[in-house]
Amino acid sequence: MRLPRFFGKKRGHRRTGSQAWGSFGEAVFYAALVLAGLSFVGLLVTGVVSFDADAAGLPRSRWWLWLFMLLIPGALLAFGASGLTRTVRGWGKSEERRAAKEGIAELLDTMGDPDKAAHGHPGVPTCEDLVNSPGTILRYRLPIESPESWTLVGLGLFAALWNAVLAVLAVNAGIDLLSGRVEWVLLAVIVPFLAIGVAGIVLFVRRLVLTTAVGTTQVEISEHPLVPGRSYDVLLAQGGSGAFPRLALDLEVEELASFRQGTDTRTERAIVWRETVKEWADLQIAPGIRFEAHVTVTIPMGAMHSFASQHNSVRWRIVVHGRPERWPAFARYFPLVVFPRPTEVHG
Amino acid sequence: MTEPEASNGVAKPPTPRVAMHFDRADRVYAPGQELAVRYEIDGLAGVVVAAVERSVVWYTEGKGEEDLGVHHFDRVDAVSALAAAVPSGEIVVRLPASPLSYEGVIVKVRWCVRVRLFFGGRRDFVSEHVFEVGDVPPARGVVERLA
Known part of the structure; x- marks a missing residue:
């Protein structure tokens, strides 16, 4: 039997080190949490930590504090038991079998982690949150995602x-x-x-x-979700007052990948495609009258659809870049969801 | 085709060879199209196969942690059924509408057929055969890298 190694390496798809030892370590950790939770509950229930006025514990009037203290072992038990169940359920199973989610396992996983994929389109995020706000002129007002x-x-x-x-x-x-x-x-x-x-x-x-x-930026769109090869009407409305030497509406594709580095979880982002749909120069916006412009946005025919999995995603968005004369430049982001192009299937 | 060594790392298992024959020579399928593959496993002489798992999966590659989505999975471990799955068998499945295969800069999406054989003593062997869904061209490069 090979003893466990504390440091593993990633070699292509694989990691060095024993999967069995890893699962064993995980099970021991979660079991320790369950034991700690049970011990704490035991101390509270048997009266070692009590709310009896005659004992050395908490006064009776502070019974709520005793209940509050149950939160700690409760959290330990819940976290430990769920982790232990997950580890035991996956013990000795291949990654495909674990990911296939069969029977009750599927039900439990669905309760814990609701499926955010669009119906009939695995790996494509839903656009429910992007179509619940009607626009003033076009069909949908896109929510802003501004850092x-x-x-x-x-x-x-x-x-x-x-x-x-x-x-x-x-x-x-x-x-x-x-x-x-x-x-x-x-x-x-x-x-x-x-x-x-x-x-x-x-x-x-x-x-x-x-x-x-600077004033609010509003973007409305004629349809959602979007599909490669089609064009859509977009309304840009910019509020505020004063001069804008530059205002631009871009369409972007961003890739996001999150990974563990030591004990940290890091996210790397890269813009892999950008098109400036329209650019305006030397705008003068009067107070109370917003600047409005209609543009046409076209998703390229061979473009990748929106994609989202646990650690990786491909995101489409409209970005409004502005450079007001008296204020710092700004960028405001409006997420979009692009579905795959429907294909005619023969065979 | 990739044929990694045993995933449990306990001892070197038998190393069979799995040949996979796709019904499309270019291995490029449209979303929603039917995929049919036939596999043949060599090098199993004197080896007892306890179970075989056949799956059609997509996974991510690149900077991020690997994510896995299973579109089709079946496990054959009944002795009577193993004869139909080892040393050769067939997988026929209709592919979903997404995700499409994608060669991005830091995110890549790949589709593959996997055949995983289980031997005694918790040893296993997996053979993976990549194919493509859709015709999305690869990303051309980074326009801007963000912190």
Whole structure:
């Protein structure tokens, strides 16, 4: 019997090292989680950690805390049991058999991980989320997928949470000062916290101004999903005011691949095809009157359809690039779903 | 055709040769078309096959972790049925509408027929034969690489 190796290598499709030892290690890990969960539940149920006022445990009025504590062993049990079940179910089976999902296994997997593929088109993402908003002129209004918005949300959350912690510390320091005590350590902590809190608010407000000052971008499309070889009407509407030296509408295909590197999961992205559908120069947008333009977008005949699996995807999107005169340049992304071209099958 | 060694890595198993005959010489199929293949396994003299699994799958290749989708799978382990599957057999299946074979830059989608033989002592042997679904031309290169 060959002993397990801690470091494996990827050789083409295969990894060195024993699959059986890997599965065994996985099973031991999940079994340890189940045991830890059961032990914790045992301690809570048998009263070693109790809510009886006479015992050394939690007071009876804090029964909710006891229930809350059940969450930890509950999570351990759920995570460990599901992992152990998955490992045992796949033990000794080929990857094709595991992926084939038979009988009850299929039901369990479907409950845990809903199939996001379009009906009748395996590997093609659904476009349900892209067709639930009607357009004002064309049939569908495409949802925006903007990294700017996520940055704004992230900065907002950071500023809110940081300043909430700061407020708690400040209130404690205030109470101490009112009662005549001076906690120098607390005050020394508050000063840098205050500086970071103010910086967080400033960054958030700056990003909010940058995001909202340019004006909203709206894209509508005549049909969805799209098919290679066909053309579609697209409406671009840009709000805001002032001069835009450049505004462009691009059609792009992006490949995404996520992989593990050590303990990190990384995602690599590459634009593999881009076409500038239309470009405008020296636009002057008046306040309250949005700029509107109709363009025709054509998906090339031999193009790859949208594809999405667990770690890999091919994504189509419309990208609006803008360069306002008084504000930084922006890019706003509108995802599309392209289905494979229907083919006539003979034989 | 690729014929990897045993996936469990315990000991060197028998190394049969699997010849796969596709009903289309160019091995290019339209989505929704019927695929018919006949396989013949050599090198099984003196070897007891416990089971055979035949599958038509797609998988991803490239930078990312490999994803696998099974379109057709059957496992033959009953002694009475093994005679019809080893040393030769047939797989006939209608292909789905997607995904199409794709030669991207960091994402590739490949289709293949796999025949996996199981011997005693948890040893196995897999033979994989690639074919194409659809006629999507390969990606020409990277326009822009994003962080």
